[in-house]
Amino acid sequence: MxxxxxxxxxxxxxxxxxxxxxxxxxxxTEETAAGQAVRETLEDYTLRFAPRGYRRWSPMVVATTALGGIAYMADFSIGAGIAFSHGTGNALYAIALAAVVIFVTGFPLAYYAARYNIDLDLITRGSGFGYYGSVLTSVIFASFTFIFFALEGSIMAQGLKLGLDLPLWLGYLLSTCLVIPLVIYGMKALSTLQVWTTPIWLLLMVGPLVYLIAEDPGTVDRFLGYPGTGADGGGISTASVLLGAGVCLSLIAQIGEQIDYLRFMPPKTEENRRSWWAAVVMAGPGWVVLGALKQAIGVFLAVYVLAEVGPAAATEPIQQFKGAFDTMMPSWLVLPLAVVLVVISQIKINVTNAYSGSLAWTNSFTRVTRRYPGRLVFVLVNLGIALTLMEADMFSFLNDILSFYANCAIAWVVTVATDIMVNKYLLKLSPLAPEFRRGMLYAVNPVGVVAFTAASGLSIAMYFHLLGDALQPYSPVAAVVLAFVLTPVMALATKGRYYLRRTTDGIEEPLxxxxxxxxxxxxxxxxxxxxxxxxxxxxxxxxxxxxxxxxxxxxxxxxxxxxxxxxxx
Structure with a gap:
């Protein structure tokens, strides 16, 4: 009532x-079969707060659903690629360094999403960017989703080619079309899919690693001693660690996909306080713990199969798991299980990529044009872009794409996280409660926009050697440091006056x-x-x-x- x-x-x-x-x-919408489908697509609460009446899942169900979205196999390729370039030692340090940065910056974002039930775009609007200023970061996040959709689709196509002899172009098309029916129905369908497939995925991923180590402990020594092909010969090098960390940090925007689930957390109460916090930490910044482990496993498996398949194929997850399964089960079962693992992983992550990407595109389009075409339109747009990238064989230059993208993603996430941690809680220049509604915010807030633009611009210049070869490996560090420093500096310079256009929304009841x-x-x-x-x-x-x-x-x-x-x- x-x-x-x-x-x-x-x-x-x-x-x-x-x-x-x-x-x-x-x-x-009409309550016909077609009308029901339309109503389901609107359950995602695009552009808006996720209401309490819809958020009926327990904290652990939300967390399990969110963690199901990180079942992607690109981590195995990323870890292997870094190790082949710089050696295992540098790869492990790079993975750990990136994981720490991602965890620290992801925590405040996850908390705000779960506490106030809004997605990362809505958080960004009120955390230094303004109503229209965050359109830029929405496009960056949408780019993240189609880049990683294309990577996962490529991995699935490789699996289908090896297991079923499907040509790659057909595998790309199949991996794209397969997620459309699943992603149309939003959070309800996704929560069911992720909860039921996660145990199977974990068993197939962890089982081979445990078996190989137990069966032949020497594999650990070969893994740790792998020198890579870099000039440092496997020795620990600051430049190599930072270059590897830059690739891993491209995943920093994954927190946006975690938040697309975390915004459906139930209200935090005294009764559910422990499970609420456990779910937020585990499914928010905690995703990177599992992500880092997958990258390390990718190094291990790539080194294990390197002699048999060669360096080019060893970065492909289907080859990694085929080689592992070969040692622990009958040959007739190897390929089917490897293909099942790849397909389950691809579906679990790519429904999330398609879902989150459609939200980001819809957010941007609606604010700019003031028209709301519906999320389903942008599901198809995002998938079309991803399919184009797959057909262009983006998998072959994976690390180059991720290294470039990382600079923009780092600058954005660190700017928003710093605004929350420093400008809101320490300087108290940014309003503590997030604001996202039109009319309440200025069109552009220079705090976030300037900090993000400067940090990403300079780090990209460094990455492309415009400031000299010696500084190139430090581009991700520059993105982190500049975003962290400039965000409070801009808030102090503007005295926080560009956060709120109004101090009241005209309704007496408190928010x-x-x-x-x-x-x-x-x-x-x-x-x-x-x-x-x-x-x-x-x-x-x-x-x-x-x-x-x-x-x-x-x-x-x-x-x-x-x-x-x-x-x-």
Whole structure:
């Protein structure tokens, strides 16, 4: 049952009622089979807060679903590629260094997503970038999803070629089309898929490693002693470690995909406090622990099969696991199991890539054009781009792509994490509660935009040797340091005045309840006549009523947007 909103700071007498603008309201759905599918796609709460009434999963179910999304096999290739270039020692140090950075920066983002039930784009808006400023980072995140979709699709195609003799082009097409039916239905379908497939995936991934070590302990010595092909001959080198860490740090944007699940966490209460925190840490920054282990396993398996398949094929996960399975089971079972592992992994991660990418594209498109085409359109767009990359054989230059991309991803994530940790909690210049609604934020906040642009720009210049060969390996370090330093510097320089365009949204009821969770009170948006919870609405400029965040995003005239009322400088 809706409650009547009590408004304050109204803009004057109420205007006469007017019909909802069909161009600004979400499309209605019908309870037919087709209408049901449309309704399911809207369950993802694109562009908006995930309401309490929808978040019925336990913390552990949400965590298991989120962790299912990191079943990708690219980690095995990434670890192997670094080891072949720089040796096992440098590869392990690089993996560990990147994991520490990813864990530290991912923690505040995961907490904000789970506590306030919003995705990374919505967090970015209120953490230094502004309403339109975060469009840039949404595109970067969307790029992350189609790059990794293409990598995983390539790995699946390699498996299908080896196991079923399918040509690569057909494998690319099959790996792309296979996820479409699964990703249409959003969180409900994905949670079921991830929970049921995770035990099988873990058994197939960990079993061969345990068997090989138990059967032949000498494999560990050969693994640790592998020198690689680099000029340092396997010795520990700072440059090699940093170059390897730069490749691993391209995965820093994975926290965005974890957050797309973590935003569906239930409210944090005294009763579920322990399981809530365990789920947030495990499925948020904790994903990198499993990711780092997979990279190390990739090094181990690549060294193990190197003599048999050669360095080019040894970076392919299907060859790695085929070689491992060869030693522990009948030959007739080897290829089928290897193919099953690759296919399960590809489906588990690529439904997440397609899902998260569609959210990011929809966020960007709707804010720029003020039109909401629906998430399914961008599922197809993201998959089309990924398929093009696969057909272009991007797997063959994997490390180059990831090293370049890492500079942008690091600058973005470190900027947002620093804004939360430093500007919000230490300097108290950034509002503690995140804000994402149009009208409440400035279009662009120079704090995040300047810090991100400078950090990514300089690190990319270093990566392409524009500042000299000696500095090239340090490009990821430059991205981290510059983003971390410039974010608070910009907040101090601007005195935090560009975070909030308004200090009140015109509704008397607080955004948060007595336990600090987003309020679950329902209100009815006067534009689309749909019911939404308190954090998803503001008062309407033209009416004595409330309007939801999606209708604000698609309001092409600005009639519903509240006027500016910034906090005093």
């Amino acid at each position: 809706s409650v009547e909103p009590r408004l304050k700071d109204s803009a004057g007498p109420a205007a006469p009622p007017e019909p909802a603008d069909p161009g600004t309201a979400p499309r209605a 948060l309840d007595a336990e600090g969770n987003p309020s679950g009170t329902p209100y009815t948006c006067h534009v689309c006549r749909q019911e939404y919870e308190r954090p998803d609405l503001t008062a309407c400029q033209a009416h004595q009523d409330v309007v939801c965040s999606l209708c604000l995003s698609t309001d092409r005239t600005g009639a519903h947007v509240l006027p500016p009322a910034p906090a005093p400088a």
